[in-house]
Amino acid sequence: MAKKFNIDLDLEQKVDALISQMTLEEKIGQMSQVRHFDDISPEDIKTKYIGSVIHTQGPLPGSNAEEWQEKFAMLQKHVLSTRLKIPLLFGVDAVHGQNTYEGATIFPHNIGLGATGNDELVEKAAAITALESKATGFNWVFSPCVAIPMNEKWGRVYEAFSECPDLTSRLAKASVKGHQGHGDTGVMATAKHFIGDGATDFGVEGGNCSLSREEVVERLIPPYQAAIESGVASIMASFNTLDGIPMHAHKALITGLLKNELQFDGIVVSDWKAYSRFGRNDIINAGIDMVMAVDGDLDDFQEGVKSAVLEGVISEDRINDAVRRILRQKFRFGLFDNPFPDKSLIGKIGIPEHRAVARQAVRESLVLLKNENQVLPLKKNSKIAVVGPFANNSGLQSGGWTINWQGNTESYQGATTILEGIRKFSSGEVIYDQDGTAEVDDVDVAVIVVGENPYAEFFGDIGGEMNLFQLTLTEEHQKYISNYTEKGIKTVVILISGRPLVITEQLEQSDAFVAAWLPGSEGDGIAEVLFGQFDFKGKLPHSWPKSVEDYQGKFGPNYWDNSIEPLFPFGYGLNYQKNTSS
Numbered sequence: 410m411a412k413k414f415n416i417d418l419d420l421e422q423k424v425d426a427l428i429s430q431m432t433l434e435e436k437i438g439q440m441s442q443v444r445h446f447d448d449i450s451p452e453d454i455k456t457k458y459i460g461s462v463i464h465t466q467g468p469l470p471g472s473n474a475e476e477w478q479e480k481f482a483m484l485q486k487h488v489l490s491t492r493l494k495i496p497l498l499f500g501v502d503a504v505h506g507q508n509t510y511e512g513a514t515i516f517p518h519n520i521g522l523g524a525t526g527n528d529e530l531v532e533k534a535a536a537i538t539a540l541e542s543k544a545t546g547f548n549w550v551f552s553p554c555v556a557i558p559m560n561e562k563w564g565r566v567y568e569a570f571s572e573c574p575d576l577t578s579r580l581a582k583a584s585v586k587g588h589q590g591h592g593d594t595g596v597m598a599t600a601k602h603f604i605g606d607g608a609t610d611f612g613v614e615g616g617n618c619s620l621s622r623e624e625v626v627e628r629l630i631p632p633y634q635a636a637i638e639s640g641v642a643s644i645m646a647s648f649n650t651l652d653g654i655p656m657h658a659h660k661a662l663i664t665g666l667l668k669n670e671l672q673f674d675g676i677v678v679s680d681w682k683a684y685s686r687f688g689r690n691d692i693i694n695a696g697i698d699m700v701m702a703v704d705g706d707l708d709d710f711q712e713g714v715k716s717a718v719l720e721g722v723i724s725e726d727r728i729n730d731a732v733r734r735i736l737r738q739k740f741r742f743g744l745f746d747n748p749f750p751d752k753s754l755i756g757k758i759g760i761p762e763h764r765a766v767a768r769q770a771v772r773e774s775l776v777l778l779k780n781e782n783q784v785l786p787l788k789k790n791s792k793i794a795v796v797g798p799f800a801n802n803s804g805l806q807s808g809g810w811t812i813n814w815q816g817n818t819e820s821y822q823g824a825t826t827i828l829e830g831i832r833k834f835s836s837g838e839v840i841y842d843q844d845g846t847a848e849v850d851d852v853d854v855a856v857i858v859v860g861e862n863p864y865a866e867f868f869g870d871i872g873g874e875m876n877l878f879q880l881t882l883t884e885e886h887q888k889y890i891s892n893y894t895e896k897g898i899k900t901v902v903i904l905i906s907g908r909p910l911v912i913t914e915q916l917e918q919s920d921a922f923v924a925a926w927l928p929g930s931e932g933d934g935i936a937e938v939l940f941g942q943f944d945f946k947g948k949l950p951h952s953w954p955k956s957v958e959d960y961q962g963k964f965g966p967n968y969w970d971n972s973i974e975p976l977f978p979f980g981y982g983l984n985y986q987k988n989t990s991s
Contacts, residue, residue: 523950535587560612564869567907602647771934786941809865816863830936860905
């Protein structure tokens with residue numbers, strides 16, 4: 410299973426020389442990751458020897474990219490004034506573009522990229538994400554998610570490429586290569602979440618994965634192996650349990666399998682507030698190298714680990730292993746030579762060339778599920794009704810992890826909507842019926858855009874603790890469709906969603922049906938395909954469920970279970986040329 414990697418002896422000597430000079434407090438500091446401005450002051454950076462800072466939901470570093478860079482440069486200057494001058498890593502949840510910065514290029518979420526099946530395109534998207542992340546001051550992104558989702562009830566299905574390990578492995582490799590580039594020209598990538606996050610029973614975020622060890626190795630490990638072989642810098646531990654053990658404290662899988670068998674030599678980073686949530690010093694002994702010591706965890710973490718080392722609960726060899734992995738990546742990615750952000754990159758955020766790649770990703774992600782009565786492609790001179798709020802709202806079309814953790818319900822800067830795209834390419838009259846109730850009966854075709862409101866993590870679980878979502882369209886969105894089909898108007902339904910939904914009845918009602926996933930900032934890419942400027946290329950990265958009853962067990966229809974017949978199989982997708990799924 411493992412692949413032998415070349416050891417850079419010069420780098421290892423540099424790392425060992427630095428470790429030999431470090432106090433225990435400085436080592437534990439390198440293992441500490443904090444959230445800027447909430448967890449620490451600039452002075453804490455020096456006195457607590459912080460190794461990494463993350464930006465996520467919370468105060469913005471500034472109002473523009475230059476201010477973001479200046480804020481992070483200021484923190485870097487503080488840490489470079491310490492005795493050993495070890496630079497900071499700055500991490501960000503850039504999971505579909507630099508999605509924390511308004512005005513950046515936002516790509517389709519990974520489920521859409523999975524539908525493209527296009528390695529080269531995924532690599533380009535990752536490289537652009539890396540560049541725009543660097544332009545806002547970051548050198549580490551928490552992407553790609555390489556989970557294998559096995560139940561659409563899971564609220565993070567859209568963060569993963571596919572239920573198929575082979576496709577996921579291929580795209581994970583491309584994503585890592587794109588993000589990391591060639592050492593100092595890229596950012597550190599993170600494969601996540603190790604392991605079993607998408608394969609929990611009943612799709613519960615952070616729940617229990619009851620797959621056997623053999624099933625874990627066969628179904629879930631291949632994308633991690635591909636990422637490791639591509640040189641991925643870090644791997645993030647998962648919230649779920651496996652074998653009844655929290656993954657953060659699962660030494661057999663983190664140290665035994667990941668580090669020893671798969672020979673991963675990078676950083677194993679915890680997820681949010683892991684020290685206080687998953688066993689305190691147990692997670693360090695299990696093999697966690699860097700800890701998100703956030704929301705009040707920092708002092709508890711640093712003092713707890715120090716005491717554990719002094720008492721012999723944690724060996725100093727384990728601490729040295731963690732610090733060695735962290736310093737190794739800081740050297741590999743050129744932080745000691747170039748610790749500060751590059752101001753020349755700021756002008757590249759959201760540029761037309763980047764948006765053109767994102768628009769290509771949108772076009773190639775679209776999966777045509779049905780096309781009858783030659784309703785598609787749309788004729789440019791047709792009179793068109795465009796229906797629903799999702800048609801004219803870039804926040805709704807982009808999903809979670811867009812500007813805010815839980816996404817936006819309003820449009821954001823720099824994006825184009827589906828309606829704007831239709832108006833751009835149409836030469837006929839375009840009527841916008843926002844709430845689906847307009848008295849419209851003389852149009853040639855209605856383009857009805859339905860979908861899920863944005864969500865992230867456990868908020869999106871179906872039947873979970875929040876229970877905000879369902880496997881079917883809302884009654885309101887179902888009425889958007891029936892209001893037009895009952896009038897005998899030809900209908901094209903565009904589904905904006907982070908997962909396959911049960912749409913069997915709505916599919917039968919409509920003349921054409923398109924799975925558009927969560928396309929991101931370039932909504933006009935959808936219009937380009939609707940008007941036939943480009944053909945449909947997307948293929949389903951998931952089996953498509955036929956009914957809600959398909960989810961009575963732990964998993965729904967998926968790549969591994971032939972006992973539940975899907976509405977559409979993995980890999981299905983029509984096109985204009987043949988109107989077939991070939």
